[in-house]
Amino acid sequence: MKRGLFFNIDKSVRLQQINIISCVTMKELRDEPPICLPGQRLCLSDKIYTSGQGTYERRGYIYSQLAGYVDIVERDGVKVVEVHTSGEQTVVPTQGDIVTAQVYIITQQHCKCFIKCVGDAVLRRPFRAILRREDIRATEKDKADIYKSFRPGDIILARVLPITEAHTYQLSTAENELGVVIAHSEHGHPMVPISWTEMQCSKTYIKECRKVAKVVPENVDQETLKKRKKSE
Amino acid sequence: MNLMCILYSVVPTYQPAQKSQNKVRLSQVKVFDNNFKRRNMAEEYKSLHPIKYYRDCLAHDIRPDGRAFDKFRPVLLNIGSIDTTDGSAIAKVGKTTIVCGIKAELCKPKADTPNQGFVVPNLELPPLCSPKFRPGPPSDQAQVLTQLIADIIENSKCVDPKDLCIYPDKLAWCLFIDFVCLNYDGSLIDACIIALVGALHTLTLPSVDYDPSLDNKLVNLEDRKPIPIHSTLISTTFVIFDDKIILADPTVDEENYCTGIVTIVLKGDELCCVHKPGGSPITEDDLFDCIDKSKLRSPLIQNLIKTALKQK
Amino acid sequence: MPVDHKRINGPEETVPYSLFTKLNTKSLQQQFKEQVRDEKRSDNRLLLEHRKIFIKTGLVSQAKGSAYIEQGKTKVIVSVFDPREIPNRTDYSLKGEIYCEFKFATFSCTKRRLHQQDTEEKQYSALMKQALDSTVCRHEFPNFQVDIYAFVLHNDGSALSAAITAAGVALAHAGVPMYDLIVSATLGIQQNIKLLDPSVTEQWLCEMPVPLDGKVGNQGVIVMSMLQSHEQISQFYQVGNLSLEDITDSIKILENACKELIPLIQKHLVKHVLKTMKNKSEDK
Secondary structure, eight states, X not given: OOTTGGGSOOHHHHHHHHHHSTTOOHHHHTTSOOEEOTTOEEEEOSSSEEXXXXXXXXXXXXXXXXXXXXXXXXXXXXXXXXXXXSSOOOOOOOTTOEEEEEEEEEOSSEEEEEEEEETTEEEEEEEEEEEEGGGSOSSSGGGOOSXXXXXXXXXXXXXXXXXXXXXXXXXXXXXXXXXXXXXXXXXXOBEEESSSSEEEETXXXXXXXXXXXXXOOHHHHHHHHHHHXXXX | OHHHHHHHHHOOOOOOOOGGGOSOOHHHHHHHHHHHSXXXXXXXXXXXXXXXXXXXXXXXXXXXXXXXXXXOOOEEEEESOOTTSSEEEEEEETTEEEEEEEEEEEEOOOSSSTTOOEEEEEEEOOGGGOTTOOSSSOOHHHHHHHHHHHHHHHHHTSSOGGGGEEETTTEEEEEEEEEEEEEOOSOHHHHHHHHHHHHHHHOEEEEEEEETTTTEEEEEEEEEEEOOOOOOEEEEEEEEETTTEEEXXXXXXXXXXXXXXXXXXXXXXXXXXXXXXXSSOOOHHHHHHHHHHHHHHHHHHHHHHHHHHHHO | OOOOTTSOOOOSOEEEGGGGBSOOOOOHHHHHHHHEETTEETTSOBTTOOOXXXXXXXXXXXXXXXXXXEETTEEEEEEEOOOEEOTTOOSOOSSOEEEEXXXXXXXXXSSXXXXXXXXXXXXXXXXXXXXXXXXXXXXXXXXXXXXXXXXXXXXXXXXXXXXXXXXXXXXXXXXXXXXXXXXXXXXXEETTEEEXXXXXXXXXXXXXXXXXXXXXXXEEEEEEEEETTTTEEEEEEEEEEOOHHHHHHHHHHHHHHHHXXXXXXXXXXXXXXXXXXXXXXXXX
16 A cells, blocks of 8 residues: 555545445545545554554554544644544543533532633533532642632533542632633523633622633624624 | 524623723733624523523523424334334434333232233433433332333223233233433433333233143243234423423523523323422413324324334 | 343234244255246245335434335334433543444244344344444544444344445434445355345245255355455355355355445445535535
8 A cells, every 4th residue: 555545635545435435426535535434554664654543553554543534733843644523522631632521410529520621622421520629729729728719510621630449530710711601690590701710690790709711702702603694 | 503693692791891900901802802702602601591591592582492382393113113112112202312222021919909010110310321320229210210110100001900910810911111321411301201102012922831730831922912002102291480481391591590490291182281380370271282283293193103104 | 031121012922923824844955946946036036136225314313314225025213313421430541442233124034023122133233233333434433333223114034244245324414424334245155055135034945954865965044244345255154054165155245235235326426426525515
C-alpha cells in the first residue's frame, strides 16, 4: 500500500477506496469525506501522518477504530489522521476535559456530582464525580466553603483532574470560567449572577452565595439567534 | 424544523444581565460555545433540566417528538413469525417493541378447579431494552406489569381456562404466555395487549386423545385447532403532566417525568380495567375524556389486528 | 429448583406435548440421511452454503448501538450500552471490561426454556466475551465496562455465531472503538460431511455420535470468530470428536465462510454511516 493512499484528492485514488468498501457508488462518495470501518487500513504511519483520535497504529500502518469518516488535522506540521463517528460518539471523560455536571450531594469536605456532558457531547449515562473543597477556587483555597459555593441541583462547568487510583472522577472549578452556570433559589426560581460569588433570585431578589462561572453576556447570544433565524 | 425553532426560543435559561461582565473575553466565549451554543443544545438542555424542558415544550402546545397532546404513535403488528411457539406476535407502538410468544404444555388441573386449564403470563424487561434495567431477577416494574397483565387476562376472560381443559381432573393445557420487551419507549401495556391479542389469534393447539383408564395420551400434531377467544382487548395509556395536561401514548421520557399515569383497557365497548397507580389526581371529566379517546382508538387497532391476521 | 417468587409460576409439573406424539422410530442415521441427500440439504442448500442473512441496525432506540440479525429462521437481537462504572470494584483497572449476556427467549427453542440463565447460556456468554475481548480497544475506557446483551428470539441453529456477528455490528454502530470488524460462523461435521451454518436439527445431529455401518466417524460442531482485516482468529470453540486434519480443513472452510460475510456487514455499516451523515447535514 502506498503512502497516504486516499488522502490525495485525486479521483483515481478515491476509486481505490471504493474497492475497499465495495458497495458505495461513486455518486455517493463525491464531495463527501472518505468513509471507513473499524479495522480498515488508512495509510502508512510516518513523519507526515500520525495516528489521532479514533485510529490506532499497528505494524507501521494507521487503522480505523470506528465506523465513520476520515478527517485530517494539521498540527505543528504533522498531519494527524482522525476518524469521527457519524452518530453519537462513545465518550468517557478524560483528564483536562471540560464537563457539565449536576451537583447532588454536598458535605463539608466535598460535593458529589453527576457528569452529564463532556464538551459538547451529551452522555446518555451520567458518570459520578467528586469535587473537593480545595479544588473550588484558584486563590485562597482554604477560604472556600462548599455550602457557599454549590447547592444540590446546581449545574456547573468543571474541568476533569488527572485520574488517580480513586474510582471516581475528580473535578475542579479553579478557573474563572468554571463554576455554577445554572442555579435555582431556595424557592425554586432561576437565579441570575450578580458577582462571581453571588447570584440573585429572579423572583424574590434574595441573594445566595455561589462560585459563579463567567459566561458570555446575553447580547452575543441574541445575535447568533438572529443570524440563525435569518438563515432559516 | 418548526419544533427546533420553538426550542431555541425557549432555551435561554442563563441571563447574566449586569454590566460588569460586558467585556467578553475570548476564552469565555469558548467555554460557553463548548457547552451551550451547539446544534445539540436542545439535547443538552433536555439532559440537564428534563422537567423544565418538557414544561417549555408543552407550554407551546407541542410534545418533544412533535406530536399533539392527544396524538397516538403508529402501531405495527406482525404475527406468527416465530414457529417454535404455538402462537406469536410482535407489536410496535412507536418505538416500543414487544414480542409475545405462547407455548402450550400439558399438566394436571388443580384439585379445586378440576375443569380448568392454566394461563401463565410473564413480562420480561431484559437489560437489553433499556439502560434502566440490570441483569438479574425481574425488577419491581416487571413484576407489577406482569401482575397487571395477568389481572387483565383473568378479568376480561379473553381466554377461558375452561376451554383449556382436556379431561376433567386429569389433563389440561397450560399456556405460557411470555412477553419480552425489546425496546422500551413507553406505553408498555398497550404494546403488550396488542401483541397478546395478535398471538392469541394465531394460537393453535394440537388435538389430544386421552384414555383415562390407562392415563395414555396421544397428541396429533397434524390436527391443530385455534382456541375460542371471547373478546378483543385494547389498552390505551395516558400520562398526566403537572396535574393538568394529559398526554396520550407517552414515550419513556414522558412516563419518567410525568406526575401520574392512567391505563385504560377496553373490551369491545366495555370498560375492562382502569389502572391508575397513584400520582396526581385526575378529574372525572378528564377520565371520561380519556375513555372516549380510547374508544375512538379501539376500532383502529381492531382493524389493524384484522389486517395482520389476513396477511398471514 | 427454588421457586421463583418474582414471576408467575404455572402448575408445578408441566410436560411438553411433543413427548406424546406418535413415536419417532427412525434411527439417528436415517434422520441424518434425510437431512443430507446428494450433497443437498433439506432446505435445498449446498453443504457449504450460508442461509440467507438479514442485518438491521438501530432497532433498539434506547441502546447506544444495536443490531438485529436473521440467519435463516434464527433471529438474534444484540444491544450495546454506553460504558458504565464497573460495579462492585474498588481497584483501578487499566483496561475496560466487556460484559456479555447471552439469553434464549423462553419460547425460542422447541423445548420451553426457563427465565433464568442456564449453564448453556452462561457458557455462550463466556464465549461471546472471549470473542469480543480482543476486538474492542479496551484501553480506551479504563475502569469502565461496556454491556452487550444478546437475545435469541428464535433458535434455528448457529445462534452463537449469529450473536457474535451481530454484536460486532452493534459495537460499530454504537461507536465503541474496535480494532477490527468481527464475524463468526458455525460448522457442523458428521460422518465426514461438513455442513456450514447448520440448522437446529443439523446441529443437534452433529453434536452426537451417529454410527455409520457400525463405526463412529468424526463428528462435532465448531464455532469460530475472525477479525476481518488482520485475519486473526479471536475465538474457537469445538465440541465432539474430530481428527487434526479435519480441524485444519474446517478452519479453512470457516475462514472462507467468514470472508463471505464481510461484504454484507461492510455494506450495512457504510449505509448506516452515510445515512447518519446525511441526517446530520440536514439538521444543520
